[in-house]
Amino acid sequence: MAYFIELLISGALTGLMYSLVALGFVLIYKSAGVPNLAQGALVMTAGYAVWLVMSWGLNVWIAIPVAAAIMFGFGLVVERLLLRRMVGQPVIMVVMLTLGLEILLRGLVPGILGSTPKPIDLGIGFAPIIIGDVFINRTSLYGGIGALLLVGASLLFFRTRLGTKLRAVSDDHVSSWAVGISVERAIGISWGLAGIAAVVAGALWGSQQGVDWTLSTLLFPAIAVVILGGVDSVPGVVVGGILVGVLGTVIPGYLDSIAGGSTRDVVTSLIILLTIMVRPFGIFGREDIERI
Amino acid sequence: MFYRLSGTYHTSYESDRRLWKVPADRWLVAVILVLAVLAPFLVSPLYLGSYVLPWVIWSAAALSLTLLMGMAGQLHFGFAAVMAIGAYASIHLVRAGVPFELALLLSGLIAAVIGAVFGGAALRVKGLYLVMATLAMQYLVDWVVVNVPAISGGAHATLRTPAVTFLFLPLDSLASRYWLALGWAAVLTVFFMNVKRSSFGRALVAIRDKDFAAAVIGVDPFRTKLVAFFTSSFMGGVSGAILAFCFYRAVTPEQFGFNVSIQLVAMVLVGGLGSVIGAYLGAGFVLLAPIFLTNIISGLAASGWVPVSQNFLSHLPLMIYGAMIIGFLLLEPLGLAKIYDNIRKYFLVWPFRHARS
Numbered sequence: 001m002a003y004f005i006e007l008l009i010s011g012a013l014t015g016l017m018y019s020l021v022a023l024g025f026v027l028i029y030k031s032a033g034v035p036n037l038a039q040g041a042l043v044m045t046a047g048y049a050v051w052l053v054m055s056w057g058l059n060v061w062i063a064i065p066v067a068a069a070i071m072f073g074f075g076l077v078v079e080r081l082l083l084r085r086m087v088g089q090p091v092i093m094v095v096m097l098t099l100g101l102e103i104l105l106r107g108l109v110p111g112i113l114g115s116t117p118k119p120i121d122l123g124i125g126f127a128p129i130i131i132g133d134v135f136i137n138r139t140s141l142y143g144g145i146g147a148l149l150l151v152g153a154s155l156l157f158f159r160t161r162l163g164t165k166l167r168a169v170s171d172d173h174v175s176s177w178a179v180g181i182s183v184e185r186a187i188g189i190s191w192g193l194a195g196i197a198a199v200v201a202g203a204l205w206g207s208q209q210g211v212d213w214t215l216s217t218l219l220f221p222a223i224a225v226v227i228l229g230g231v232d233s234v235p236g237v238v239v240g241g242i243l244v245g246v247l248g249t250v251i252p253g254y255l256d257s258i259a260g261g262s263t264r265d266v267v268t269s270l271i272i273l274l275t276i277m278v279r280p281f282g283i284f285g286r287e288d289i290e291r292i
Numbered sequence: 293m294f295y296r297l298s299g300t301y302h303t304s305y306e307s308d309r310r311l312w313k314v315p316a317d318r319w320l321v322a323v324i325l326v327l328a329v330l331a332p333f334l335v336s337p338l339y340l341g342s343y344v345l346p347w348v349i350w351s352a353a354a355l356s357l358t359l360l361m362g363m364a365g366q367l368h369f370g371f372a373a374v375m376a377i378g379a380y381a382s383i384h385l386v387r388a389g390v391p392f393e394l395a396l397l398l399s400g401l402i403a404a405v406i407g408a409v410f411g412g413a414a415l416r417v418k419g420l421y422l423v424m425a426t427l428a429m430q431y432l433v434d435w436v437v438v439n440v441p442a443i444s445g446g447a448h449a450t451l452r453t454p455a456v457t458f459l460f461l462p463l464d465s466l467a468s469r470y471w472l473a474l475g476w477a478a479v480l481t482v483f484f485m486n487v488k489r490s491s492f493g494r495a496l497v498a499i500r501d502k503d504f505a506a507a508v509i510g511v512d513p514f515r516t517k518l519v520a521f522f523t524s525s526f527m528g529g530v531s532g533a534i535l536a537f538c539f540y541r542a543v544t545p546e547q548f549g550f551n552v553s554i555q556l557v558a559m560v561l562v563g564g565l566g567s568v569i570g571a572y573l574g575a576g577f578v579l580l581a582p583i584f585l586t587n588i589i590s591g592l593a594a595s596g597w598v599p600v601s602q603n604f605l606s607h608l609p610l611m612i613y614g615a616m617i618i619g620f621l622l623l624e625p626l627g628l629a630k631i632y633d634n635i636r637k638y639f640l641v642w643p644f645r646h647a648r649s
Contacts, residue, residue: 035420085622091419092367096561097621099554104614111607220431227424260439265431272428273413280417 002133007253008246009136015245016144017208019237020201021222022229023151024194030170030232031190034083035091037098040219041105042195046071047202047211048109051118060122064203071195079191084184102216110213117210120203143204150200151238154193158234166190170232221248224268227275230285239283244271295640309489314640328474332467343583345470347576349535352477354559354571355484356527361557362566363493364520365500366414367422370430371528371556374410376548377433378403378529379536380443383453383543392456392463392537400530406433407525411518418503430550438545452542469538476534480527484568496520558613562620564629573628581616582609 021043028036036042049070053063082101086094122142129136157163168176169186176183205215224244229236248271252263281287295316302308312318327334331344357371381399386392413425437444445451456463463469487493495516498506503513536543555578563574586608592598593605624630 035423082618082622089625091423092361092561093621093625095367095420095423096557097618100558100614100617100621102614103554104611104618107607107610107612107614111604111611114603115607220427223424223427227421231420262435262439266435269428269431269435272424273432276413276417276421276425276428280421 003253004250006134006136007250009134010140011246011249012242013137013140013144013245014249015225015241015243016147016238017140017201017204017241018218018221018225018245019229019241020143020147020150020197020204021218022225022237022241023147023154023234024197024201025222025226026229026232026234026237027154027190027194027197028187029226030234031166032079032083032169032187034086034094034187035098035231036194037095037219037223038078038101038105039194039198039222040216041102041109042071042075042198043201043205043218044211044213044215045074045105045109045202046195046198047120047206047215048113048118050199050203050206051120051211052113054120060120060203064199067203068196068199071199072192073195075191075193075195076188079188083187083191102219106213106216115212117212118206119210120206122203122207124207137208139204139208143208146200146204147241148238150197151234154197154234157193162189220265221268224248224271226282227272228282230282232286233282233284236282236284244268247271295636297640311485311489325478329471331474332470337466340470341466343580345466345473346539347572347579348470348473348477349531349539350556350559350579351572351575352473352480352534353528353531353556354563354575355477355480355568356524356531357556357560358563358566358568358571359484359487359496359527360520360524361560362564362570363488363496363500364517364524365496366411366517366520367419368410368426368524369423369550369553369557370410370426370433372548372550372552373430373433374403374407374525374528375532375535375552376437376545377406378532379540379543379548380437380451381529382533383451383536384443386454386456392458396530396533399533400526403529403532404522404526407528408518408522410525411521414517414521415514427550427553430553434545434549437548444545450542450544453537453540456537463537473534473538476530480531481568483527492516492519555613558617562616562627564627567627567629569632570627570629573632577628578613578616582612585612 021039024039024042025036028034028039046067049067050060050063053066053070054060058066078101082097083094086097122139124138124142127138129138129141158167165176165181166186166189168179168181169183173183176186201218202211202215205218209215221244225237225240227240228243229238229240248264248267251267255263275282295314297314297316302313307313328348332340335344353371353375357368360366360368360371378399381402382392382395385395385398390398410426410429413429414422417425441449458468458472461468463472487496495506495511498509498511499513499516499520503517506516507513532548540547559574559578560571561574562577563572564570586605589598589600589608590605593600620627
């Protein structure tokens with residue numbers, strides 16, 4: 001029983017950390033309608049950015065805001081240089097462009113900054129928290145709390161003046177132009193915000209497993225989270241994240257020894273497939289009605 | 293200049309349906325075919341085995357995917373899994389004593405049946421969701437291949453292809469394996485050039501442009517999409533078997549991973565969606581350009597012209613590959629086939645400026 005509860009809790013916390021990665025995807029899809037398959041590479045780049053700023057001799061709690069500023073700028077640049085020219089192109093072009101960006105970053109960033117794993121020490125410590133018989137990973141716990149805070153902050157952000165503009169843009173580009181909202185700027189800002197979410201994700205995941213290219217493989221569970229929660233729903237990210245995390249930890253916890261390992265990928269794949277077969281727009285997503 | 297035409301006018305259905313609308317195209321293809329057949333005598337075995345042979349096989353794979361992505365407009369990010377099914381099926385069939393010719397067809401059929409299951413997702417969703425569904429199926433097939441010892445021979449095992457004969461000719465020399473691959477690529481090319489003129493090809497194009505509208509004018513989207521997935525997976529499965537027997541000769545699950553699927557989609561996109569010549573150009577470009585550019589830059593680095601570290605050099609192919617995808621999508625979304633088409637149109641009416649073909 002203690003084993004089950006331990007799997008449950010660590011799964012939920014891991015899932016919340018997946019939702020940090022998924023948040024960037026949702027922010028961009030919600031405003032621009034662009035599926036951002038480069039979010040995994042953005043998280044990796046953000047992890048490298050935090051490490052780079054720390055290597056200048058700055059404290060980690062100063063380094064994270066500095067890296068956030070860098071990644072915000074990076075998101076703006078990506079939107080301006082690449083995505084703006086993709087307006088009106090078919091979805092395969094956009095998907096492939098973001099995948100190209102993913103591949104480019106996965107080569108470029110470790111190529112320049114070194115491919116050996118870089119440590120990020122957030123000063124959390126590695127001793128587990130013990131409640132009864134249950135061990136809880138301290139980094140995951142802080143990661144889960146961080147994820148909840150960030151998702152809450154983004155929900156509050158959507159109530160501000162700028163957030164209202166972003167919501168308007170997500171509803172309808174043309175009408176937003178008509179009432180004087182700069183759609184291009186709003187989409188750029190959402191890319192910047194995705195960059196900031198990537199910094200938090202990169203710092204927390206990097207403190208858990210070190211910063212190297214494997215951070216970009218977080219894209220796959222993040223996609224499951226996004227599909228399950230709905231591609232345009234911020235609260236869906238939390239619910240989807242917890243579900244994907246719990247299922248992806250509890251089931252492999254019992255099956256891995258029988259089926260020969262890495263059943264987590266199978267569970268994640270099945271979650272994606274079943275969601276798409278049963279309810280393509282996810283739990284909280286908005287169903288689009290298609291016209292000829 | 294080459295084409296001796298000043299504009300081509302397809303004024304009748306008969307001339308529009310013709311396979312070679314410009315006579316010079318036929319001569320061009322004939323010359324390239326002769327060169328390709330004679331390639332084992334023209335280039336050194338090293339170049340034949342490491343550049344020309346993979347180019348031909350990956351072109352065949354890209355052609356198979358083009359049927360689905362370029363003509364039917366169905367996104368598929370799990371095509372490497374389909375090729376893996378073909379490769380593993382053919383090896384096991386040959387080991388079980390099935391003749392190689394029959395094993396190729398059967399492995400194609402097995403890949404087609406499983407590949408049509410991928411199409412089940414396509415019947416329900418499209419666009420981004422189809423990308424995700426096929427991606428998930430890629431991971432599932434990967435996992436099954438790795439974790440079922442009866443298929444892969446155990447985790448991290450390598451499966452050697454047995455020695456085989458094709459139509460009584462032993463496939464032991466490099467040249468014979470190259471000719472088999474070339475033959476398969478030629479079969480696919482001929483199929484492609486003709487399917488575009490058939491009612492099936494037109495149905496595929498109708499589905500691509502708008503499947504609701506196609507259903508209104510009497511094209512059955514259910515049937516057409518399923519047949520498209522079936523056909524494309526059949527060709528992909530046989531291509532996977534050819535890849536295993538003619539090029540790799542020892543198969544591991546990593547050779548058909550998710551990255552390979554991305555590479556195939558990149559070949560189709562860089563070449564130009566839905567074009568035969570684009571599949572060849574795209575496969576060659578995606579496969580060879582990173583190798584050549586890396587060789588050039590590492591040569592410069594070795595001679596001290598460009599100071600770069602070993603770590604940077606090892607990541608260089610990935611960077612070039614990613615930059616290439618982005619560059620093509622931004623600068624020429626219709627791919628290399630469009631560039632070729634522009635050049636051709638220029639010379640079609642040379643020395644005048646406007647082509648109406």
